[in-house]
Amino acid sequence: MMTLLTNTHGLMHALSGAALAVSDEAGHAAGHASGPVAQTFAAGPMFGLLVVALPLLACILCGLCAMGRVKTKLPAFLTVLCLAGSFLVTLALYLQHHGQPAGTAWIIQGFEWIRLDYRQMVDSVVQSRSFIANFGLYVDSLTCLWMLFVTGLATLIALYASEYMSHDVGQGYNRFFAAFSLFVFSMACLVMADNLVLLYLGWEGVGLCSYLLIGYFYKKPSAVAAAKKAFILNRIGDLGLALGIMLCYVHFGSVEYKVIFEKCAPYMASLAAGQLDQIPLIAQFIPLCLMIGAFGKSAQLPLYVWLPDAMEGPTPVSALIHAATMVTAGVFLIARTYPLFLMSEYALPIVAWVGALTALLAATIGMAQFDIKRIMAYSTVSQLGYMFAGLAVLTSVGGAAHVFTHAFFKAMLFLACGAVMHGFAGQLDLRKLSGVGSMPGWRVVGIAMLVGCLNLAGFPIITAGFWSKDMILGEAFANSQMQAIGWILLLTAGLTAYYTFRVYFRVFVGPKHYEPGDEHHGDDHGHDHGHGHADGHDEGHQTSGKHGFHPHAPGWAINTVLATLAVAAFVIVPLVALNHGGWVKDMVGASSAQFNEKAAYLIAAKGDLHTKFFGFDAHKAMMVVSSIVGLIGIAVAFVLHYQGRTTAATSKADALLPAFGPIAKWAQNKWYVDEFYNAIVRMPLLALAQIFHWFDKLVIDGLVDFFGWTPRGLGGSLRPAQSGEMHTYAVGMAGGLAVMAVVVIVVLM
Amino acid sequence: MAIGDMMMMGSGLMGSVLAQAAPPAAMSDVHLAHYLFVACVMFVIGLIGFLTRRNLIIMFLCTDLMFQAAGVALIAFSRYHLNHTGETFTIVLITVAAAEAAMALALVVLLFRKKESLDAEEWTELKG
Numbered sequence: 001m002m003t004l005l006t007n008t009h010g011l012m013h014a015l016s017g018a019a020l021a022v023s024d025e026a027g028h029a030a031g032h033a034s035g036p037v038a039q040t041f042a043a044g045p046m047f048g049l050l051v052v053a054l055p056l057l058a059c060i061l062c063g064l065c066a067m068g069r070v071k072t073k074l075p076a077f078l079t080v081l082c083l084a085g086s087f088l089v090t091l092a093l094y095l096q097h098h099g100q101p102a103g104t105a106w107i108i109q110g111f112e113w114i115r116l117d118y119r120q121m122v123d124s125v126v127q128s129r130s131f132i133a134n135f136g137l138y139v140d141s142l143t144c145l146w147m148l149f150v151t152g153l154a155t156l157i158a159l160y161a162s163e164y165m166s167h168d169v170g171q172g173y174n175r176f177f178a179a180f181s182l183f184v185f186s187m188a189c190l191v192m193a194d195n196l197v198l199l200y201l202g203w204e205g206v207g208l209c210s211y212l213l214i215g216y217f218y219k220k221p222s223a224v225a226a227a228k229k230a231f232i233l234n235r236i237g238d239l240g241l242a243l244g245i246m247l248c249y250v251h252f253g254s255v256e257y258k259v260i261f262e263k264c265a266p267y268m269a270s271l272a273a274g275q276l277d278q279i280p281l282i283a284q285f286i287p288l289c290l291m292i293g294a295f296g297k298s299a300q301l302p303l304y305v306w307l308p309d310a311m312e313g314p315t316p317v318s319a320l321i322h323a324a325t326m327v328t329a330g331v332f333l334i335a336r337t338y339p340l341f342l343m344s345e346y347a348l349p350i351v352a353w354v355g356a357l358t359a360l361l362a363a364t365i366g367m368a369q370f371d372i373k374r375i376m377a378y379s380t381v382s383q384l385g386y387m388f389a390g391l392a393v394l395t396s397v398g399g400a401a402h403v404f405t406h407a408f409f410k411a412m413l414f415l416a417c418g419a420v421m422h423g424f425a426g427q428l429d430l431r432k433l434s435g436v437g438s439m440p441g442w443r444v445v446g447i448a449m450l451v452g453c454l455n456l457a458g459f460p461i462i463t464a465g466f467w468s469k470d471m472i473l474g475e476a477f478a479n480s481q482m483q484a485i486g487w488i489l490l491l492t493a494g495l496t497a498y499y500t501f502r503v504y505f506r507v508f509v510g511p512k513h514y515e516p517g518d519e520h521h522g523d524d525h526g527h528d529h530g531h532g533h534a535d536g537h538d539e540g541h542q543t544s545g546k547h548g549f550h551p552h553a554p555g556w557a558i559n560t561v562l563a564t565l566a567v568a569a570f571v572i573v574p575l576v577a578l579n580h581g582g583w584v585k586d587m588v589g590a591s592s593a594q595f596n597e598k599a600a601y602l603i604a605a606k607g608d609l610h611t612k613f614f615g616f617d618a619h620k621a622m623m624v625v626s627s628i629v630g631l632i633g634i635a636v637a638f639v640l641h642y643q644g645r646t647t648a649a650t651s652k653a654d655a656l657l658p659a660f661g662p663i664a665k666w667a668q669n670k671w672y673v674d675e676f677y678n679a680i681v682r683m684p685l686l687a688l689a690q691i692f693h694w695f696d697k698l699v700i701d702g703l704v705d706f707f708g709w710t711p712r713g714l715g716g717s718l719r720p721a722q723s724g725e726m727h728t729y730a731v732g733m734a735g736g737l738a739v740m741a742v743v744v745i746v747v748l749m
Numbered sequence: 750m751a752i753g754d755m756m757m758m759g760s761g762l763m764g765s766v767l768a769q770a771a772p773p774a775a776m777s778d779v780h781l782a783h784y785l786f787v788a789c790v791m792f793v794i795g796l797i798g799f800l801t802r803r804n805l806i807i808m809f810l811c812t813d814l815m816f817q818a819a820g821v822a823l824i825a826f827s828r829y830h831l832n833h834t835g836e837t838f839t840i841v842l843i844t845v846a847a848a849e850a851a852m853a854l855a856l857v858v859l860l861f862r863k864k865e866s867l868d869a870e871e872w873t874e875l876k877g
Contacts, residue, residue, distance in 0.1 A: 722876060724872075724874060724875040724876030725869075725876075726869045727869065727870070730800050734800060
């Protein structure tokens with residue numbers, strides 16, 4: 001065994017040496033042909049801990065605000081300040097890390113967190129071992145990529161929330177921002193952890209904050225139910241993650257990435273040499289467990305049902321947690337432990353199918369919904385499926401790039417929907433809103449929505465979403481094992497373009513019309529805008545039965561954030577578009593998520609990554625094909641939902657519905673997945689609970705009651721003896737005496 | 750004289766327990782069994798009276814009668830064994846009985862004041 005290990009080590013060094021030589025010769029080769037970047041570990045600068053510490057500080061300060069019953073916007077101010085600080089520290093950390101040789105992973109040791117020393121019999125020899133999980137940060141380029149958009153978006157969304165949540169100043173405002181900062185802290189722990197146990201802490205932390213924020217309106221039963229649903233479904237996934245971490249410790253003897261990656265190196269070497277039998281079976285099980293956790297957190301089949309319901313939370317929460325950051329934690333987990341997934345023959349194909357099917361299913365549901373925030377939620381589920389499929393078709397760069405671009409445009413879409421919801425008293429039904437983008441004061445929202453929709457629909461060349469999606473599609477068709485996945489994703493791309501622009505064409509352009517929702521946020525708005533009852537005073541005011549309602553156009557904070565994000569969505573285009581992945585490729589390629597042409601499932605199936613798409617290079621062909629598919633989707637939405645539409649409630653699409661028969665209704669009812677889960681999981685559990693309830697009530701309680709009633713009954717039967725009458729006692733005494741006399745006589749005679 | 754025989758046997762047993770095997774000296778016709786029979790009769794009369802009568806004062810007198818029966822039995826044994834233990838004890842007993850009579854009569858007076866009746870059946874406050 002020992003010699004074998006040395007051999008594989010030697011082999012690995014030889015291989016990496018050769019690969020480095022090749023890449024030196026070829027310079028920066030295009031595509032994924034560049035050689036592996038060796039991972040080197042070094043101690044990092046201590047100021048990196050501030051990235052984690054500042055959001056925690058914000059959380060504590062907001063908690064103090066809540067204790068002091070602060071009735072101003074102070075907690076929002078503190079949160080924005082601390083998160084902006086955290087972003088700047090991340091930026092400084094990134095710039096300093098960028099100066100290091102590619103592949104450097106910094107380990108910033110915070111403090112010793114968990115250390116268990118014990119002895120164990122290994123081959124009948126007692127060895128002392130220790131379980132170490134430090135509060136330490138692992139900073140490589142993947143960490144930097146993730147933390148830059150997490151802290152950056154968190155800052156912007158906190159600023160947005162300072163205005164959006166202003167109805168709750170003095171009530172839930174402190175609580176909201178405390179949970180918000182705690183979320184950023186947990187997310188930072190998750191992403192920056194240098195071991196899987198600290199990742200797990202962050203993982204549970206973001207789950208908790210998600211629960212707290214979905215259930216923010218805790219007096220609303222649907223919000224409470226949604227919070228519980230999210231929490232419970234995540235627990236199911238987390239069980240898989242916990243098992244994966246345990247298996248990691250059992251197999252690698254450590255939960256620290258540094259040790260795991262070092263011990264993976266021999267396996268990677270045998271993978272590079274095409275010797276799959278050198279990789280032990282137990283190591284192949286680890287990714288199977290980890291991905292269950294990833295599917296739960298990132299809302300994939302079969303655990304995706306919580307995410308659409310999570311829209312019960314305030315919109316900034318939906319934007320940050322349930323679109324941009326937390327739900328990408330699953331993608332991050334797989335990217336972080338990518339070597340383990342590459343080693344497994346079955347893990348990545350499963351991820352690919354789960355991701356692709358989720359993408360398609362969620363897109364079909366999204367097409368049939370009427371609640372615009374819910375459409376965005378299904379779109380998030382669908383796009384997360386894309387990211388997983390991206391990782392699985394062996395473009396970790398594409399997967400990460402799609403996370404990166406999606407974070408920007410999806411946050412922007414949610415925030416624009418949130419502005420509409422905020423302005424129209426909770427109205428989210430696309431049949432009751434029309435032409436919002438052209439109403440006075442709503443221009444920024446309309447433009448932001450357009451930019452977001454173009455990105456999500458993958459409008460060619462000018463949008464970042466197009467480039468990241470194209471990377472995944474191209475790679476799927478280039479991968480000989482993933483042709484079917486490619487077709488599913490391509491179909492999904494068309495559907496995505498359609499449902500995205502269905503929202504845009506119905507709500508943001510067209511004839512001006514609105515019906516306000518039924519949420520009344522206090523009186524302040526009415527007073528702000530005055531009660532103009534004069535007819536024709538307000539152009540948008542046509543059919544509303546609620547006289548005196550005026551749309552509440554967004555203020556400076558919301559507009560600033562939306563404008564910033566709209567600009568950012570274009571600024572990031574070169575970061576993902578240049579040179580097949582651009583900056584993101586450099587970041588991912590120098591991290592643990594790098595991919596070097598070798599994956600176990602590809603070797604096992606003798607597949608290759610250069611499959612032609614009808615005789616053309618798959619990547620180049622896909623740029624054209626996905627553009628056309630996206631444009632067709634947009635065009636269909638234009639014809640059905642914009643052309644000739646005169647009212648908000650109806651469109652040409654209504655005429656087409658009967659042609660689809662019951663399918664449209666099924667899609668509108670979310671394919672009855674919730675009902676299905678209800679029938680196969682919830683109902684049996686409830687029935688079992690009823691059985692146990694009656695068992696408890698009859699048997700257990702009966703037993704307890706029996707022991708309680710026995711002395712009571714016994715006492716009751718003896719009670720008449722205590723009559724209180726002197727003669728009864730006297731007779732008793734005399735009787736006793738007589739009995740004793742008889743006994744004495746009988747005994748003595 | 751079954752009772753007398755029984756008493757003799759009882760005393761014999763008692764004697765052996767006390768290890769005091771003093772034989773009766775100069776016994777007249779009247780011996781221990783007769784005294785004990787009288788004590789028994791007194792006790793039974795007192796007991797029957799206590800059980801049958803309802804007047805508190807009569808009932809109290811009956812208890813005293815039973816008490817004195819015990820005294821007679823003690824004196825008889827004392828004489829039988831030729832020591833003064835029983836007599837001494839009886840003197841103490843009479844003293845206690847006198848004090849008790851004073852207290853019991855006082856209680857009876859108080860009870861009478863409460864309900865204007867001497868009927869023992871009136872008092873059932875200790876009912877469980």
